[in-house]
Amino acid sequence: MTENITPALAKFIAEKILKQANKISKLDEALISSGLIDSFSLMDLALFIEDTFGVRVEDTELNAQTFDNLSQLTELIASRM
Amino acid sequence: MTTFSNLLQRSYLEIPEKVSIVLQNAGQPDQEIIYRQLILGANRYALTLSREEIKAGEVVLLILQHGQDLAFSFWGAVLRGAIPAIMPFLSEKLSPERYRADLASLISITKPAAIITSAEFESEARSALVPGDSVRKLIVTNTVEPQSEPDFDSLAGIKASPEDISLLQHSSGTTGLQKGVALSHKAVLNQLDAYSKAINLDPEKDVIVSWLPLYHDMGLIACFLLPVLMRVTLVEMSPFDWVRAPYKLMQSVSQYKGTLSWLPNFAFNFSANKIRERDLEGVDLSTWRAIINCSEPVHAESHKIFAEKFSAFGLRPQALQTCYAMAENVFGVTQSPLDQSPVMDEIDREVFLTQRLATPPIVGRPAMKMMSSGQPLANTEIRIVGENGKELPDRVVGEIKMQSDCMLTEYYNRPDATELALRNGWYMTGDYGYLANGELYVSGRKKDIIIVGGKNIYPQDLESLASEVPGVHPGRTVAFGMYDEEAGTEEVVIIAEVDSEEPSEQEVIADAIRKHVTKSSAIALRHVRAVGEKWIVKTSSGKTARSANKDKFIKELNS
Numbered sequence: 001m002t003e004n005i006t007p008a009l010a011k012f013i014a015e016k017i018l019k020q021a022n023k024i025s026k027l028d029e030a031l032i033s034s035g036l037i038d039s040f041s042l043m044d045l046a047l048f049i050e051d052t053f054g055v056r057v058e059d060t061e062l063n064a065q066t067f068d069n070l071s072q073l074t075e076l077i078a079s080r081m
Numbered sequence: 082m083t084t085f086s087n088l089l090q091r092s093y094l095e096i097p098e099k100v101s102i103v104l105q106n107a108g109q110p111d112q113e114i115i116y117r118q119l120i121l122g123a124n125r126y127a128l129t130l131s132r133e134e135i136k137a138g139e140v141v142l143l144i145l146q147h148g149q150d151l152a153f154s155f156w157g158a159v160l161r162g163a164i165p166a167i168m169p170f171l172s173e174k175l176s177p178e179r180y181r182a183d184l185a186s187l188i189s190i191t192k193p194a195a196i197i198t199s200a201e202f203e204s205e206a207r208s209a210l211v212p213g214d215s216v217r218k219l220i221v222t223n224t225v226e227p228q229s230e231p232d233f234d235s236l237a238g239i240k241a242s243p244e245d246i247s248l249l250q251h252s253s254g255t256t257g258l259q260k261g262v263a264l265s266h267k268a269v270l271n272q273l274d275a276y277s278k279a280i281n282l283d284p285e286k287d288v289i290v291s292w293l294p295l296y297h298d299m300g301l302i303a304c305f306l307l308p309v310l311m312r313v314t315l316v317e318m319s320p321f322d323w324v325r326a327p328y329k330l331m332q333s334v335s336q337y338k339g340t341l342s343w344l345p346n347f348a349f350n351f352s353a354n355k356i357r358e359r360d361l362e363g364v365d366l367s368t369w370r371a372i373i374n375c376s377e378p379v380h381a382e383s384h385k386i387f388a389e390k391f392s393a394f395g396l397r398p399q400a401l402q403t404c405y406a407m408a409e410n411v412f413g414v415t416q417s418p419l420d421q422s423p424v425m426d427e428i429d430r431e432v433f434l435t436q437r438l439a440t441p442p443i444v445g446r447p448a449m450k451m452m453s454s455g456q457p458l459a460n461t462e463i464r465i466v467g468e469n470g471k472e473l474p475d476r477v478v479g480e481i482k483m484q485s486d487c488m489l490t491e492y493y494n495r496p497d498a499t500e501l502a503l504r505n506g507w508y509m510t511g512d513y514g515y516l517a518n519g520e521l522y523v524s525g526r527k528k529d530i531i532i533v534g535g536k537n538i539y540p541q542d543l544e545s546l547a548s549e550v551p552g553v554h555p556g557r558t559v560a561f562g563m564y565d566e567e568a569g570t571e572e573v574v575i576i577a578e579v580d581s582e583e584p585s586e587q588e589v590i591a592d593a594i595r596k597h598v599t600k601s602s603a604i605a606l607r608h609v610r611a612v613g614e615k616w617i618v619k620t621s622s623g624k625t626a627r628s629a630n631k632d633k634f635i636k637e638l639n640s
Contacts, residue, residue: 018595018607019607019608020588020591020592020595020609022588023588023592034596034599034600035175035596035599035600035603035605036595036596036599036605037605038599038605039321039324039325040324040347040351040534040568040605041605042324042325043324043325043327043351043355044355047355047357059107059322059325059326060107060108060325062325
């Protein structure tokens with residue numbers, strides 16, 4: 001199950017947040033601290049994660065300290081599934 | 082006529098125990114600040130500024146996050162007779178180098194005598210200083226004077242004249258930071274008086290709930306100066322907390338029986354689309370008598386989805402209101418009357434688009450609905466003028482100009498910009514609109530400004546940043562805003578001509594542009610497109626025609 005997490009997240013971020021469907025996402029690319037995902041889109045990401053994986057990310061966790069790249073986010077989701 | 086300091090003194094004597102501000106921070110208990118504490122806290126900063134030999138009439142820059150020190154230092158500067166200016170705090174996504182450059186450029190024009198900031202930000206602020214600049218003191222919040230009973234007669238602010246400049250307001254970005262709107266005590270108090278009447282403000286019953294940042298006019302005026310000076314309790318949460326948990330606004334309205342809020346249009350969509358029902362359990366919004374849509378174009382659809390979502394929680398649909406505001410008039414220019422929903426004007430789409438006339442729809446042809454921004458405040462006059470400056474009749478679209486007893490004194494230290502904006506005592510807004518039956522309908526913009534979530538962005542700032550990216554042809558970049566119906570606000574588009582015609586290489590450069598511009602402006606970009614040579618449309622004089630490029634981009638997007 002966890003092997004599906006990263007591609008699903010990468011697809012959502014590229015298509016829905018960055019509107020750059022062809023973007024190739026790297027696992028260690030900074031997403032929040034780089035400003036690629038702005039604060040308005042963080043909520044979308046949290047809702048997507050909840051709907052797709054049934055995992056809730058609290059609002060106080062929506063920051064670069066909790067996760068800042070795809071691999072950290074995948075790990076966070078997997079640990080709660 | 083009075084000044085801010087006179088009003089603070091009276092509140093200190095007359096309502097010391099009334100709650101002025103309830104500060105909310107995620108994960109911490111709410112903090113109530115009564116008027117007595119607010120003014121005692123302000124007095125500590127006034128004494129500190131005095132100790133540091135900051136004189137009346139000098140500018141003090143405040144670089145502080147949401148919290149009590151921001152409130153105390155603002156009113157402290159006022160009591161000292163100095164001119165406070167609130168500067169956005171460095172966010173994690175903005176590069177420190179760029180923030181430093183912006184700060185240095187603001188300092189070079191505004192010439193502040195002091196900066197007040199927190200210990201964690203001290204070194205950052207210090208690095209923006211250069212020998213010989215105007216900043217004599219950098220004051221850190223943990224070095225302020227101890228609390229003592231204020232001796233009002235010795236405070237320079239008490240001797241201020243109503244004509245003196247009370248504060249400066251900047252909008253964001255390199256261009257915005259170089260244009261500080263200077264407002265006198267008299268102008269601000271005239272605005273608060275007129276605006277309070279337009280919304281039937283009642284200090285006994287009203288409670289304002291806000292998450293708006295104070296470096297923006299809607300946050301600073303409607304959700305900070307208005308409540309504090311007019312003696313209305315303010316519940317203030319951090320914008321940082323709100324954007325991650327928008328349901329907190331509803332919970333706070335319910336908890337504190339909030340009556341008034343101001344929101345940019347996108348926040349109606351954001352709240353309606355992103356809040357889950359489970360976060361609204363037990364929430365009662367029936368006390369909310371006005372939620373005023375302001376600071377970016379208003380959309381009826383945004384009101385509709387907001388009302389649909391929250392009516393189950395006691396929200397009255399007629400609480401949704403509109404306002405047209407700008408810092409140059411302190412804040413409000415128009416306000417929709419609160420006893421009814423904003424007027425909707427149905428007009429013929431084709432006549433509107435081709436002839437710039439707002440005429441009733443013709444049966445069988447497409448119509449469009451315009452939502453009114455309300456009527457001019459009692460102290461403000463509005464005219465619609467054509468290209469030649471001549472006044473236009475009702476229902477003809479032209480530039481909105483405005484005159485009032487609460488206009489800016491000047492753009493601070495910018496006589497050039499002041500002269501351009503003011504003509505015979507009228508302020509040219511750069512917005513297009515029309516009047517009908519005394520209601521103002523704002524329909525577009527003459528100026529090339531992008532408004533995202535209520536924040537003004539100058540496209541030339543983004544274009545020059547994009548030009549800095551390797552592989553991009555300098556000067557061959559264009560930035561513009563595009564309205565996104567789902568978000569309820571504009572999204573930023575950047576197009577840049579690059580050396581390569583190879584799609585995969587263009588993708589890499591587009592990525593680099595996105596990173597560089599975001600890091601240097603703290604603005605998230607939606608569409609970033611790297612294109613081949615000669616894509617960008619220029620005018621005959623070689624200037625980038627933003628609207629022509631926007632039309633071309635939209636056509637390609639839809640094809």
